[in-house]
Amino acid sequence: MGGLLLFVLLLVFIFMGVPVAFAIGLSSTIVILMFDIVSPAFFPRAIMMGIESFPLLAIPLFILGGELMNQGGLSGRLVRLAEALVGHFKASLAYVTILSSCFFSAISGSAPATVAAIGSNVLPEMQERGYPTDYAIAIPTVAGATGVLIPPSIPFIMYGLTSEVSVGRLFLAGIIPGILFAIGYAITARVLYSRRKLDLPTIPFNFKNACIAFKDAFFSLLAPVIVLGGIYGGIFSPTEAAAAVCLYAMIVGTIIYRQFTFKTLVESFRKSVVTSATVMCVVAFAIAFARIVNLERVPALVTELLYGVTESQVVILLLINLILIIIGLFMDTTACIIILTPVLAPIAESFGIDLVMFGVIMVANLAIGFCTPPLGYCLFVASGIGKVNIEVVIKAVIPYFISMLIVLLLVMFVPALSLTLPGLAFG
Numbered sequence: 519m520g521g522l523l524l525f526v527l528l529l530v531f532i533f534m535g536v537p538v539a540f541a542i543g544l545s546s547t548i549v550i551l552m553f554d555i556v557s558p559a560f561f562p563r564a565i566m567m568g569i570e571s572f573p574l575l576a577i578p579l580f581i582l583g584g585e586l587m588n589q590g591g592l593s594g595r596l597v598r599l600a601e602a603l604v605g606h607f608k609a610s611l612a613y614v615t616i617l618s619s620c621f622f623s624a625i626s627g628s629a630p631a632t633v634a635a636i637g638s639n640v641l642p643e644m645q646e647r648g649y650p651t652d653y654a655i656a657i658p659t660v661a662g663a664t665g666v667l668i669p670p671s672i673p674f675i676m677y678g679l680t681s682e683v684s685v686g687r688l689f690l691a692g693i694i695p696g697i698l699f700a701i702g703y704a705i706t707a708r709v710l711y712s713r714r715k716l717d718l719p720t721i722p723f724n725f726k727n728a729c730i731a732f733k734d735a736f737f738s739l740l741a742p743v744i745v746l747g748g749i750y751g752g753i754f755s756p757t758e759a760a761a762a763v764c765l766y767a768m769i770v771g772t773i774i775y776r777q778f779t780f781k782t783l784v785e786s787f788r789k790s791v792v793t794s795a796t797v798m799c800v801v802a803f804a805i806a807f808a809r810i811v812n813l814e815r816v817p818a819l820v821t822e823l824l825y826g827v828t829e830s831q832v833v834i835l836l837l838i839n840l841i842l843i844i845i846g847l848f849m850d851t852t853a854c855i856i857i858l859t860p861v862l863a864p865i866a867e868s869f870g871i872d873l874v875m876f877g878v879i880m881v882a883n884l885a886i887g888f889c890t891p892p893l894g895y896c897l898f899v900a901s902g903i904g905k906v907n908i909e910v911v912i913k914a915v916i917p918y919f920i921s922m923l924i925v926l927l928l929v930m931f932v933p934a935l936s937l938t939l940p941g942l943a944f945g
Contacts, residue, residue: 524549538850542803546810564806572757576675578794579760583767584626585790589782590771592738593635596621602731605721612657612707615640616700619661623668624742629888630895633662637903648718651906653710656914659900660703663885667696670745673851675756677877680859685756686749690939691878695929702921710917737770797852804856812860821865831869835930838862839883846887854884875936882929886922889915
């Protein structure tokens with residue numbers, strides 16, 4: 519009874535417009551006081567114990583690293599390299615946006631950060647070349663969602679910590695699905711380009727210019743190599759990799775690109791502190807909430823209920839995906855992962871679903887939530903960058919949901935897409 523009330527109160531508070539972190543805290547406190555599950559002191563202790571975790575340091579560090587990359591001029595160079603490579607195709611700037619989003623995702627690990635960094639560089643150019651505003655605004659919005667699939671990924675770190683699955687395996691597992699999402703976006707953008715009968719200027723391919731752009735962006739491209747090479751080479755952990763990214767971004771932005779001033783550095787730290795404080799507040803309350811969920815035996819009760827309904831792995835996967843998509847509409851991705859992983863991961867495991875693959879499925883579902891109202895962070899970031907109403911952004915991204923769902927189904931029913939790379943690396 520307490521477990522059911524816990525989730526009911528959480529949804530009620532969220533629908534009332536209470537901030538997610540406070541909604542989690544209020545629902546947990548009410549259930550503790552009503553049912554005398556544990557001492558009232560349990561919740562604050564659980565919050566403090568939950569955030570006293572070395573791996574959690576990776577979250578604010580990756581957020582800071584992404585902000586330093588953006589302010590240090592690395593994101594702009596990635597955009598120019600992408601344009602040199604694919605700028606000669608029709609719908610060229612759509613491909614540029616998607617490709618540069620993939621590059622930047624491999625640095626920041628954050629969907630909203632990718633939308634902000636790439637969108638602010640590409641949208642003005644798309645508008646100047648005559649791309650319709652709604653067409654242009656949709657592409658960085660959805661492309662930024664690949665930021666949570668292409669490593670390093672903050673949601674993968676959270677899932678790994680919560681489910682005790684190797685973060686290194688999760689990082690590798692997200693690469694192929696992330697690329698498939700990007701391909702799906704590119705195909706959708708090209709189809710929309712043709713249906714709207716657009717014929718906009720392109721830049722002829724020039725090998726010399728491509729080499730110059732590659733040279734200029736070399737140090738930007740080196741960042742994900744340092745992160746992933748360091749992790750898989752056993753040089754440092756994901757948390758240490760995040761610290762290395764911050765140091766590397768400061769060195770490159772200050773000494774090599776010379777983009778940093780005292781003012782831009784202060785602004786980078788200010789933005790990352792605000793974002794990190796918001797995220798970590800949600801993380802702290804969600805960890806305590808998840809412990810109460812376990813005390814109430816919610817995972818075991820839900821597993822028994824589902825076994826009474828079906829024993830089909832396919833049906834279970836479809837049910838879980840439906841639950842994740844619906845909850846992703848209303849709840850922060852970080853909170854979703856911390857709260858739902860202890861409930862859903864045991865269910866998936868009991869039905870024979872690999873937990874690495876399940877992590878990719880879970881994060882892919884919640885990536886879709888970044889682009890869906892009412893809580894889609896990428897929608898609000900894109901709306902602010904493009905200076906358009908949120909309704910325009912929502913309508914513009916609707917066609918891309920078809921490609922999202924197709925890729926999601928592929929990831930669900932073709933385990934090799936998620937498990938091949940971890941299998942090759944780890945056996």
